[in-house]
Amino acid sequence: MSELFDFITVPLSFGFMQRALLVSVLIGAVCAVLSCYLVLKGWSLMGDAISHAVLPGIVLAYVAGLPLSLGAFAAGLSCAGLTGYLKENSRVKEDTVMGIVFSGMFGFGLVLFTKIETDQHLEHILFGNLLGVSVSDLIETAIIAGGTFLIVLLKRRDLLLYCFDPQHARAVGLPVRWIHYGLLVLLALTIVTSLKAVGIILVVAMLVAPGAIAYLLADRFERMLLIAMAAAIGSSVAGTLISFHIDGATGPCIVLTQAALFVLAFLFGRRGVFRTRQGTGADRCCRTAAAE
């Protein structure tokens, strides 16, 4: 028992671990809430695209002397905007356009990064640097995460209807366009705040895994939100502590903890592999009918 106690308390005796833990929990929670919508809407590639596209924004903001988050945010949004524009005006498929835009921006960002001297480490932008977050980073994250969180919770029904059935949402008089762009803005904000902690590439995991875990376990959307948040916060805490003890990178540890939870949900969850195999055929029919 005391070993478990030490496992938790020893890392927490360090200030940087306390900050890391707080930031990872905040980011985990806000990403989890958004992930539920992304999983339902099929926007995983959008999260991937926006997160890669922020790189040139960071460098350009540095050159212009603006806050880096602002540049990242603007670049992320312009990626989404540009994708929409190119798709409307050409015969190329949406996912292809998205791939072209974000890889182009990322490649351009890399070129800029090698040409321009910045005080940023490329490694930290790509993979995050959770153990190096400062108090001001923590405050910034808390403000943005808290704001996003509140907006999503207040508008959760409108967002849900939009994700499930945009036509219906339009029919009942919701401002579908605004919701669409609002969701994009929230996504870009969340990605920008998460960059410091988990980096460009692993943000996608934080934006997909909790929603997918919850999708396998929950039958109602409210419960899905709660499960996703619980899974993400639990993984953030466990992943950060584990990374301290095995002396490995923190972001990957959090992501791998989430992946382990996903595997558990996949095997033993309500719609899991074992559950579906146990029941007889008739039983299974009833269950799927009930689920629908």
Place this chain on the structure above:
Amino acid sequence: MGELLVPFGYDYMIKAMWVSALVGGVCAFLSAYLMLKGWSLMGDALAHSIVPGVAAAYILKLPYAAGAFFAGFLASFGMAFVRQNTQLREDATIGIVFTTFFAAGLLLVSIYPTSIDVQTIVLGNILGITDEDAFQVVIISVISLAVLLLKWKDLMVVFFDENHARSVGLRPRLLKIVFFTLLSACTVAALQTVGSCLVIAMVVTPGATAYLLCDRFDRLLMVSVAIGAATSFIGAYISFFLDGATGGVIVSLQTLLFLAAFYLAPKHGVLAARRRIQSAAEVQS
């Protein structure tokens, strides 16, 4: 003038330019098929999924391609298994599996630091490629190119109309497996030139650019391969003067070409469409 020829005086530059051009050409060949089907995410996912395999292979001092193939195979199997057993959307399934693999790769490297930098795997480093790795890249590319040259028509029939393909005696399932094997082979090769993050551009952008320029598939293939090979060759050349970021330069060039085609393409470009609308308006008035 002499300055511009400097890169050709170095053996490593000549090697880098030719290897890049070869890989770029093969990837562009595949991109013509990939962008038709809307499988871009798949290319991105495979490129990220092979990272732990590459890292492990370098740690154990094995050929990197072997590790990459193994990891790629495991990831594809994982995606297929999850997809068959849940009602999750396909993109979420792919997203979870590839990020998990990628995270595993990063964790591996952070625990067992290797002679190879993470950035080399993620961003590529063709200018500093060892002869051993270059040899693997060339073998993979040449074999893929040979298979593609033999089977391009069959693949085309399958991708355009599966029922028709079946009726003329082709086996769509088998050909799709062949295609995905080729795709993972090319991501493994492209990893060395542009790195895992930018492989998606190599297997999507040239095809999409050619798609805006041509209407016949055989011509589309040729234009696409030409674009892929030329941008990769020139990109490697330019990166000599930038002192790095070869992948970034290649992909930036490809994106610029796409944007140019998007505006200026004779038939499917934005300007052409505008002209058509104008002349239609004139005829009406």
